[in-house]
Amino acid sequence: MGAGIFDDAVVTYFPAPNSATGEDVVEISVHGGEFIQQELLRVLANQDSVRLAEPGEFTLRSFLNEKIDLSRAEAVAETINAQSAAAHQLAQDHLHGGIRRYLDQIKHDLLLIISFVEAELDFSDQEISRVKPEKHLDQIQSIKRRAETLLSTYFYGQRLMDGFRVVLIGPTNAGKSSIFNVLCGFDRAIVTEYPGTTRDTIEGELSIAGHRVILIDTAGIRAVNDPIENIGIDRSLLELDRADIVLSIHAPDAQVDMPLFPGKTPVISIFNKSDLISDQATAKTTADVIISCKTGSGIDLLRQKLAEKILLSRTMADGGLIIASQRQADTLQRFSDACLAAETGIFSKIEPEYFASDLRNALSILGEITGETTPDDILNEIFSTFCIGK
Numbered sequence: 001m002g003a004g005i006f007d008d009a010v011v012t013y014f015p016a017p018n019s020a021t022g023e024d025v026v027e028i029s030v031h032g033g034e035f036i037q038q039e040l041l042r043v044l045a046n047q048d049s050v051r052l053a054e055p056g057e058f059t060l061r062s063f064l065n066e067k068i069d070l071s072r073a074e075a076v077a078e079t080i081n082a083q084s085a086a087a088h089q090l091a092q093d094h095l096h097g098g099i100r101r102y103l104d105q106i107k108h109d110l111l112l113i114i115s116f117v118e119a120e121l122d123f124s125d126q127e128i129s130r131v132k133p134e135k136h137l138d139q140i141q142s143i144k145r146r147a148e149t150l151l152s153t154y155f156y157g158q159r160l161m162d163g164f165r166v167v168l169i170g171p172t173n174a175g176k177s178s179i180f181n182v183l184c185g186f187d188r189a190i191v192t193e194y195p196g197t198t199r200d201t202i203e204g205e206l207s208i209a210g211h212r213v214i215l216i217d218t219a220g221i222r223a224v225n226d227p228i229e230n231i232g233i234d235r236s237l238l239e240l241d242r243a244d245i246v247l248s249i250h251a252p253d254a255q256v257d258m259p260l261f262p263g264k265t266p267v268i269s270i271f272n273k274s275d276l277i278s279d280q281a282t283a284k285t286t287a288d289v290i291i292s293c294k295t296g297s298g299i300d301l302l303r304q305k306l307a308e309k310i311l312l313s314r315t316m317a318d319g320g321l322i323i324a325s326q327r328q329a330d331t332l333q334r335f336s337d338a339c340l341a342a343e344t345g346i347f348s349k350i351e352p353e354y355f356a357s358d359l360r361n362a363l364s365i366l367g368e369i370t371g372e373t374t375p376d377d378i379l380n381e382i383f384s385t386f387c388i389g390k
């Protein structure tokens with residue numbers, strides 16, 4: 001097909017410097033449909049000096065033209081990947097410059113110390129003043145503390161984005177798959193009265209208090225000779241290791257023959273099949289929640305307990321700020337280490353020149369988060385994870 005007329009389009013022109021990328025931008029809106037889009041791309045790509053955009057190229061251009069800092073550029077990807085209300089809120093805070101503002105405060109305070117120390121260094125030859133790094137100790141500790149507060153939000157933030165892994169564990173026939181189905185809201189896992197029905201782990205997704213939860217049903221843990229069931233049991237133990245929260249299920253008619261040790265992972269103990277025994281007998285259990293999948297009693301309380309455990313892991317820095325990027329967390333850790341180096345230098349009576357250089361090093365690490373000092377290969381890595389057209 002030649003370049004004949006194949007659709008009516010609306011063309012919108014965004015002149016530089018007020019477009020999203022800061023450059024002249026033209027947006028062509030055509031009628032939806034795979035053929036029209038492909039045909040338009042083919043015709044355009046045949047023009048000289050026209051090519052398809054690289055993944056994340058628009059955001060990269062926006063960053064390079066200083067329309068947004070790196071933390072806001074990363075927030076574009078976070079916004080796209082957000083799968084729950086809480087994750088979306090986090091991404092929006094970043095997109096609106098929350099990280100930038102938080103770090104700007106730290107940077108401002110660090111620059112004050114640096115300019116002070118360097119000014120004193122300049123004059124020290126003339127004996128006008130003597131540099132005393134120790135007088136900056138409090139400020140450096142405060143800067144380090146603020147960076148660490150932000151870093152401490154990463155555990156929760158990462159789970160906000162990727163989901164909290166909640167693993168159902170317990171003896172065969174306790175009702176793990178039944179609870180899985182009730183919480184997921186539909187019959188996903190096979191439920192039978194035969195012990196050993198669930199042999200592989202099954203994942204389902206649900207939302208608890210606006211948080212994405214990945215619920216994992218596992219094979220019941222028991223000693224068996226069946227090689228397939230044993231692989232399933234090994235997988236259950238693996239999931240137990242990776243779990244953020246463990247739901248440990250018991251039932252009056254399920255026999256525990258292999259006790260489990262979830263380590264430090266938070267556990268909610270659940271007594272299921274309460275319909276099978278008397279109220280007096282249920283009153284004696286020490287479980288956190290008593291439920292019955294058959295009658296539905298206690299299920300709302302279980303959801304509530306789950307929400308409480310999730311929210312228990314929530315930490316926020318000033319203004320409700322939470323980070324979710326491993327790169328930002330790693331960089332904040334390096335920044336904190338650099339502050340510690342400066343702090344240690346003070347105690348070991350470091351030469352002022354070296355003290356100033358430690359502070360400059362910390363400043364440069366801080367700039368990696370907002371993109372002022374980020375090496376090119378890291379920039380490429382960040383933007384290559386974007387999808388095309390963003």
Ligand SMILES: Nc1nc2c(ncn2[C@@H]2O[C@H](COP(=O)(O)OP(=O)(O)O)[C@@H](O)[C@H]2O)c(=O)[nH]1
Nearest residue numbers: 173174175176177178191192193273292293294
């Ligand atoms: N009476 C009663 N039976 C239940 C309840 N929950 C599950 N069951 C039954 O217990 C058996 C085992 O359930 P299942 O979910 O497959 O257990 P799993 O092996 O731990 O996954 C099935 O026959 C279920 O119908 C309950 O709350 N009350």
Ligand SMILES: [Mg+2]
Nearest residue numbers: 176177197198
């Ligand atoms: Mg099962």
